[in-house]
Amino acid sequence: MAGIFAYESSEVDWCEDNYQHSENVVEYFNTMSSFVFFMVSPVMLYLLHPYARERNLAVHLVWFMMIFVGLFSMYFHMTLSFVGQMLDELSILWVLAVGYSLWFPRRYFPSFVKDRSSFSKMVLLITVVSTLSSFVKPTANAYALNFFALHILYSLGLELRSCTDQRVRRLACTSIGLWVLAISCWISDRFGCSFWQKLNFCYMHSIWHILIVVATAYGSTLIAYLDAYNEIPYSLPHLQYWPSDSWVVGLPYIVLKGTSKTQKSC
Ligand SMILES: CCCCCCCC/C=C\CCCCCCCC(=O)N[C@@H](CO)[C@H](O)/C=C/CCCCCCCCCCCCC
Numbered sequence: 589m590a591g592i593f594a595y596e597s598s599e600v601d602w603c604e605d606n607y608q609h610s611e612n613v614v615e616y617f618n619t620m621s622s623f624v625f626f627m628v629s630p631v632m633l634y635l636l637h638p639y640a641r642e643r644n645l646a647v648h649l650v651w652f653m654m655i656f657v658g659l660f661s662m663y664f665h666m667t668l669s670f671v672g673q674m675l676d677e678l679s680i681l682w683v684l685a686v687g688y689s690l691w692f693p694r695r696y697f698p699s700f701v702k703d704r705s706s707f708s709k710m711v712l713l714i715t716v717v718s719t720l721s722s723f724v725k726p727t728a729n730a731y732a733l734n735f736f737a738l739h740i741l742y743s744l745g746l747e748l749r750s751c752t753d754q755r756v757r758r759l760a761c762t763s764i765g766l767w768v769l770a771i772s773c774w775i776s777d778r779f780g781c782s783f784w785q786k787l788n789f790c791y792m793h794s795i796w797h798i799l800i801v802v803a804t805a806y807g808s809t810l811i812a813y814l815d816a817y818n819e820i821p822y823s824l825p826h827l828q829y830w831p832s833d834s835w836v837v838g839l840p841y842i843v844l845k846g847t848s849k850t851q852k853s854c
Pocket residue numbers: 657661664676680683684687688691692693730731733734736737740741743744763764767797800801803804807808811
């Protein structure tokens with residue numbers, strides 16, 4: 589039993605050299621870069637509050653749980669333990685489950701699902717079964733999780749087919765661009781380690797941490813915007829960037845310009 593908590597008891601070992609900067613931290617930069625979860629999550633909780641208050645306070649669960657994803661990611665890279673790996677992967681699975689329950693467009697619900705509450709129960713059941721199955725072949729979990737990103741991109745493509753709003757399209761392009769960069773880093777750390785070792789630059793997984801958090805901030809705001817547009821159109825949702833709309837870098841958020849039932853804008 590103690591073995592599953594032991595340092596390096598996970599079958600996964602990322603490209604970064606182990607114990608390079610501390611004898612207690614296996615992968616120093618991968619551990620430290622997980623700090624970005626703690627920086628972005630509180631800002632997103634703050635920025636999404638007006639939308640969450642109007643739509644459903646459960647929206648806050650996504651970024652609240654992302655703080656735990658960051659915590660478990662730090663623990664995993666610090667120890668490379670089996671428990672760390674499972675906590676890291678299962679916390680991502682449960683964030684995805686909450687995201688799907690809240691935001692999956694109701695027009696794509698399977699025909700036997702009558703409302704969002706039944707859909708959430710179905711997602712809960714699938715997530716519990718997936719949690720149990722994840723112990724069967726733990727090395728396959730990360731690949732399975734990445735397939736959800738493909739499904740999210742596919743669903744976004746369907747949603748955006750008829751949208752001509754330039755702000756929405758720009759956010760979609762940035763989200764997808766960030767995700768492509770992030771997943772390229774993840775794959776190249778996994779499969780191109782000998783190349784990065786020759787360059788003496790084994791930090792692709794650390795860069796993935798930063799990019800995937802920002803991609804999630806962009807992607808989840810886009811999904812939340814489309815949800816607001818469909819589910820609470822009277823609130824007249826608009827996209828803005830924090831700290832300033834005119835800055836090149838910033839985090840997107842939703843401003844609700846209407847409070848009573850008025851017409852749609854996109
Ligand atoms: C309609 C559905 C809406 C759902 C929206 C929910 C969005 C948030 C979901 C997940 C957050 C991703 C957090 C990533 C944490 C990374 C921690 C990590 O690095 N773990 C690795 C080990 O250290 C592990 O190998 C990684 C496994 C792969 C995780 C893949 C997660 C899928 C990411 C989905 C991101 C959506 C971006 C949307 C872009 C348009």
